[in-house]
Amino acid sequence: MAVASRVRWFPRRSSSVADDAGVRFDPADFDPALRTRLLILQATPFCNIDCDYCYLPDRDSTARMSIATMRRAAERLRDDGLAGPELTVVWHAGEPLAMPRGFYDEAIAALHEVLGARCEVTHSIQTNATLIDDAWCASIKRHGIRIGISVDGPASLHDAHRRTRDGRGTHARVLRGMALLREHGIPFHAIAVVTPATFAQADAFLDFFELHGVRELGCNYDEAEGPHERSSLAGHEAEHAAFVERLLERCADGSTSVRVRELAFARDAIARQQPRQRWREEHWPDNAQTLPFALITVAHNGDFGTYSPELLGQPSPEYGNFVLGNVTTQGYLDSARTERFGRLWSAVRRGVQTCERDCAYFGYCGGGAPANKLYENGDLASGETLYCRTMIQRPFDAVLARLERDQAAARRAREPELQP
Ligand code: SF4
Numbered sequence: 001m002a003v004a005s006r007v008r009w010f011p012r013r014s015s016s017v018a019d020d021a022g023v024r025f026d027p028a029d030f031d032p033a034l035r036t037r038l039l040i041l042q043a044t045p046f047c048n049i050d051c052d053y054c055y056l057p058d059r060d061s062t063a064r065m066s067i068a069t070m071r072r073a074a075e076r077l078r079d080d081g082l083a084g085p086e087l088t089v090v091w092h093a094g095e096p097l098a099m100p101r102g103f104y105d106e107a108i109a110a111l112h113e114v115l116g117a118r119c120e121v122t123h124s125i126q127t128n129a130t131l132i133d134d135a136w137c138a139s140i141k142r143h144g145i146r147i148g149i150s151v152d153g154p155a156s157l158h159d160a161h162r163r164t165r166d167g168r169g170t171h172a173r174v175l176r177g178m179a180l181l182r183e184h185g186i187p188f189h190a191i192a193v194v195t196p197a198t199f200a201q202a203d204a205f206l207d208f209f210e211l212h213g214v215r216e217l218g219c220n221y222d223e224a225e226g227p228h229e230r231s232s233l234a235g236h237e238a239e240h241a242a243f244v245e246r247l248l249e250r251c252a253d254g255s256t257s258v259r260v261r262e263l264a265f266a267r268d269a270i271a272r273q274q275p276r277q278r279w280r281e282e283h284w285p286d287n288a289q290t291l292p293f294a295l296i297t298v299a300h301n302g303d304f305g306t307y308s309p310e311l312l313g314q315p316s317p318e319y320g321n322f323v324l325g326n327v328t329t330q331g332y333l334d335s336a337r338t339e340r341f342g343r344l345w346s347a348v349r350r351g352v353q354t355c356e357r358d359c360a361y362f363g364y365c366g367g368g369a370p371a372n373k374l375y376e377n378g379d380l381a382s383g384e385t386l387y388c389r390t391m392i393q394r395p396f397d398a399v400l401a402r403l404e405r406d407q408a409a410a411r412r413a414r415e416p417e418l419q420p
Contacts, residue, residue: 034292037087041065041089086120150191178213199240302328
């Protein structure tokens, strides 16, 4: 924590942290202008496997999004003026490849028809890779879809959690999918769910990704979310710190070419000041998860929400399961006039104020992830979580401490009289 005390870039302000749910929402109050960056579309809630840490409540349902609903989701974006020059569409919240391939041919064409002239749309699929075959590879290539693979490292780590409904490990099928992508020359990144078992195998973990051609790796931690009520990381934070240190050491000594997302974010944040977002007289570091409609999630049936995508559909009497409306009957900005949105927006803003008041990392993080605040602390308006410490604070501390050590060593090399 000694390092953390030096990384506060913006003066802490005292905040009333008052409930202001009655404040009128006006998109014109935001600077830069409010734009949707990520549109997360749930083609289907169904997943063909059954990971034990999954937060999706309806992963047995084979319901599908219709092209008409998907088109409406895009039209609402266009008509509300939320589509900027660039948009990333992420097909997620279920296994996207459980849909017929033809769905994406139609969906991508329809999105281009609605938004094409106005914005450059990048498509991205996060998949468990078990359904990838040559035909999918051809389709992925044809549409230039960015692929993220959900894989937890070596088989012993992966198969402990990522299993089929009848309890069989999926690692071999994932490796087959990754090999096919490589054969077809399709680049992909990976996202791994890290548990305490991973901490003891940092080198084997990293070597796995190196061996299988992954150059970008995101470490998601086993989080308490939705029906997955408790993170296995609780009580293992010292091991997590050692794990982060080891990953950083490997990245720094050149023994791996894998870029670890959290460490790269930290390095970027230290190297340059974060952009800021202004709302009326308030301003805070840019963070899509705390900015209304910067990130919109649309469920297969057209229900939509904003802020953390994990919120949509999770049981909450107070926030109506985080469903703000349905694209078939209502625009995104129309929903901002509802009492439910007012309450949600107020709670998220108060959460940002709590972070600004209490957290040394606020200038880097901008108020974190509302979903984690809710699931860990029971309150969207709260501050620090286990997620903060694993995803944000420790990587930041580790990277900053290493930079300081490297700088001190470089100074000593230049000026030998500084040698201790
Ligand atoms: S979300 Fe967590 S890390 Fe981010 S500013 Fe808030 S308390 Fe700090």
